[in-house]
Amino acid sequence: xxxxxQLSELANRQKNALAMGGQEKLAKRTEQGYLDARSRVDxxxxxxxxxxxxxxxxxxxxxxxxxxxxxxxxxxxGRIYGRDIGIVSNDLTVKGASSSETNAKxxxxxxxxxxxxGMPLVFLGESSGARIPDSMGAEAMSQAGTDPQQYxxxxxxxxxxxxxxxxxxxxxxxxxxxxxxxxxxxxxxxxSSARVTSLAISETVDSEELGGWRLHADKTGLIDAVADTxxxxxxxxxxxxxxxxxxxxxxxxxxxxxxxxxxxxxxxxELVPVERAKTYDxxxxxxxxxxxxxxxxxxxxxxxxxxxxxxxxxxxxVGLLATNPMIKGGAMDPDACRKATGFLVMCDSFNIPVVLLxxxxxxxxxxxxxxxxxxAHIMNMMHALQLxxxxxxxxxxxxxxxxxxxNLGGGRNSDEMAVWTSADVSFMDPGIGASVVxxxxxxxxxxxxxxxxxxxxxxxxxxxMAAVFGVQNVIDPRESRSYLCNALKTHKNRKTNxxxxxxxxxxxxxx
Amino acid sequence: xxxxxVEAELAGTVWKVEAKxxxxxxxEDVIMIMESMKMEIPVLAPETGKLLTIQVAEGDTVREGQxxxxxxxxx
Numbered sequence: 001x002x003x004x005x006q007l008s009e010l011a012n013r014q015k016n017a018l019a020m021g022g023q024e025k026l027a028k029r030t031e032q033g034y035l036d037a038r039s040r041v042d043x044x045x046x047x048x049x050x051x052x053x054x055x056x057x058x059x060x061x062x063x064x065x066x067x068x069x070x071x072x073x074x075x076x077x078g079r080i081y082g083r084d085i086g087i088v089s090n091d092l093t094v095k096g097a098s099s100s101e102t103n104a105k106x107x108x109x110x111x112x113x114x115x116x117x118g119m120p121l122v123f124l125g126e127s128s129g130a131r132i133p134d135s136m137g138a139e140a141m142s143q144a145g146t147d148p149q150q151y152x153x154x155x156x157x158x159x160x161x162x163x164x165x166x167x168x169x170x171x172x173x174x175x176x177x178x179x180x181x182x183x184x185x186x187x188x189x190x191x192s193s194a195r196v197t198s199l200a201i202s203e204t205v206d207s208e209e210l211g212g213w214r215l216h217a218d219k220t221g222l223i224d225a226v227a228d229t230x231x232x233x234x235x236x237x238x239x240x241x242x243x244x245x246x247x248x249x250x251x252x253x254x255x256x257x258x259x260x261x262x263x264x265x266x267x268x269x270e271l272v273p274v275e276r277a278k279t280y281d282x283x284x285x286x287x288x289x290x291x292x293x294x295x296x297x298x299x300x301x302x303x304x305x306x307x308x309x310x311x312x313x314x315x316x317x318v319g320l321l322a323t324n325p326m327i328k329g330g331a332m333d334p335d336a337c338r339k340a341t342g343f344l345v346m347c348d349s350f351n352i353p354v355v356l357l358x359x360x361x362x363x364x365x366x367x368x369x370x371x372x373x374x375x376a377h378i379m380n381m382m383h384a385l386q387l388x389x390x391x392x393x394x395x396x397x398x399x400x401x402x403x404x405x406x407n408l409g410g411g412r413n414s415d416e417m418a419v420w421t422s423a424d425v426s427f428m429d430p431g432i433g434a435s436v437v438x439x440x441x442x443x444x445x446x447x448x449x450x451x452x453x454x455x456x457x458x459x460x461x462x463x464x465m466a467a468v469f470g471v472q473n474v475i476d477p478r479e480s481r482s483y484l485c486n487a488l489k490t491h492k493n494r495k496t497n498x499x500x501x502x503x504x505x506x507x508x509x510x511x
Numbered sequence: 512x513x514x515x516x517v518e519a520e521l522a523g524t525v526w527k528v529e530a531k532x533x534x535x536x537x538x539e540d541v542i543m544i545m546e547s548m549k550m551e552i553p554v555l556a557p558e559t560g561k562l563l564t565i566q567v568a569e570g571d572t573v574r575e576g577q578x579x580x581x582x583x584x585x586x
Binding site for chain 2: 218331361
């Protein structure tokens with residue numbers, strides 16, 4: 001065959017592979033408002049930066065060679081904000097993007113290359129699970145699981161996933177071991193489909209109930225963010241990765257001075273009520289401290305008594321972990337602790353210093369929490385905080401009582417602690433303490449209870465802490481941002497250029 | 512339109528009911544305020560919708576997980 005003919009054949013094969021599952025299926029997706037696997041890649045990456053590998057891969061089953069373009073998984077490398085990444089985008093129009101012998105090799109290739117070369121990895125999930133009938137039978141199963149590191153996470157580079165349709169099997173597994181997981185409304189994340197599940201348990205199962213966004217955003221805490229459209233989800237993946245380094249061996253990128261603005265610090269005096277009984281939304285405080293438009297919440301609808309967010313202070317990425325008095329008074333429950341633990345693991349793995357903002361009446365106590373193993377979740381979080389080697393700066397806004405004081409950086413559990421003038425620190429709320437210590441019931445004996453409360457309220461102030469160097473400084477709330485910025489600079493590890501020990505990098509991806 | 516319940520996120524006393532049956536609520540609007548752990552803790556609408564029923568009264572003691580109100584989602 002002449003080169004002319006060879007090149008014509010190559011062009012023809014490429015054209016067929018790029019046609020994906022055919023015009024009809026693609027048109028239907030467009031009608032439904034969903035992007036196809038290739039449009040998603042283009043939308044996510046910097047313009048014209050996609051370099052595909054495996055375009056001409058096909059099913060290893062000979063009879064399927066002509067109907068498996070790219071074998072249902074588009075894979076390659078590209079750039080986000082100028083940085084190289086590896087990507088796998090599932091093409092549902094080709095055999096439901098089901099997992100096969102060939103496309104498993106493609107995923108493995110991208111994953112191994114990204115890990116070895118220090119690139120973030122992005123998975124765009126939408127697949128039906130194992131390819132049937134290819135994977136039926138003992139012989140086929142014996143070919144599965146040949147990579148003993150397939151689902152092993154050491155967090156050498158960041159992984160981000162978007163759930164953009166039905167996700168079962170491997171795209172569910174990869175999503176669940178990612179550092180960031182965004183789900184488009186209407187998508188499903190589950191072990192297997194509603195149809196398979198219904199057949200297996202002889203009970204009708206609804207897809208949304210089985211793995212819809214509400215389940216994962218509110219109840220399981222598996223997902224970090226929710227999006228209305230494919231485009232919105234992909235924009236969140238780009239934004240998430242912008243806070244992180246390309247790999248664990250470097251510090252996160254710093255946004256130059258001209259590209260960030262400081263929020264209005266005067267607001268800080270109005271956002272937090274001085275009265276201890278009043279609640280407020282700590283997310284507004286975070287916004288008044290971090291660079292404008294950099295607040296990036298994670299798992300906002302789950303374990304809401306704690307807020308976990310990425311943000312920047314003077315262009316430097318920080319992890320913000322705060323208690324939110326608006327929810328449960330800021331008393332962390334097991335879900336809030338699980339969320340905090342996972343967040344600390346991510347920050348430690350990717351060299352992101354942490355700022356802890358505290359206003360809490362203590363951990364939430366009660367039968368429901370104990371049933372969920374509250375003490376172990378509190379200790380998981382504490383363990384993570386103590387193993388974490390990145391700078392930890394703690395700021396008490398108002399109340400901080402009991403063990404929660406320690407879990408949020410009190411004592412020597414942070415590198416530096418400052419308190420607002422409104423700080424109030426003790427073992428428990430003085431009003432509850434009066435009942436416990438003196439056996440006084442506020443309804444039976446209000447005057448004696450009030451007197452005992454007042455007695456316990458003395459010696460709990462910011463200045464009592466400062467006097468014994470229990471905190472490094474007492475500050476004007478309006479100085480919070482500049483204080484935190486300077487403290488972060490002081491505690492940066494210059495010897496490693498801001499790279500930590502990563503003792504949490506091998507911790508689980510879900511708690 | 513799907514109906515859903517809003518439950519007490521922690522044990523406490525109903526201090527003040529702020530919303531009325533029939534109110535159209537935005538996500539995070541205050542439905543009622545509970546007293547617990549010496550704090551006034553708001554119960555917020557988890558999503559935009561209409562308030563259908565209120566199942567507790569001011570002064571009631573409620574358990575964690577107890578249904579406080581029912582709503583219908585607007586979408």
